[in-house]
Amino acid sequence: MSHTHKRSLRRWLKGLFLRHVHRMITCKEFEDFVLSYLDDELSTKQKSVFEWHLRLCRECREYLAAYERTREITRAISALPNDAVLEEVPEDLIKAILDAREH
Numbered sequence: 001m002s003h004t005h006k007r008s009l010r011r012w013l014k015g016l017f018l019r020h021v022h023r024m025i026t027c028k029e030f031e032d033f034v035l036s037y038l039d040d041e042l043s044t045k046q047k048s049v050f051e052w053h054l055r056l057c058r059e060c061r062e063y064l065a066a067y068e069r070t071r072e073i074t075r076a077i078s079a080l081p082n083d084a085v086l087e088e089v090p091e092d093l094i095k096a097i098l099d100a101r102e103h
Contacts (some may be wrong), residue, residue: 030060
């Protein structure tokens with residue numbers, strides 16, 4: 001079994017467990033609310049539940065940190081002049097980021 005498959009299985013099993021914990025959301029629900037959390041759009045109760053999950057779930061803390069880093073990189077690239085050429089960054093990466101920014 002691959003490392004990725006084992007991690008997915010652990011996450012799925014943890015989701016089953018967390019579903020039965022009072023005031024808990026699953027990792028999938030956590031992912032659905034990340035953007036709203038970062039944009040401070042959750043109600044006080046939703047934020048509390050979100051942060052409770054964050055305290056208990058290492059994978060979601062890592063996911064949130066990666067999501068925040070991605071947003072920072074995207075903002076930095078967006079701030080560059082449109083004609084700026086970044087020779088050290090692969091062109092396919094730049095294209096993927098710019099495509100994502102348009103959606």
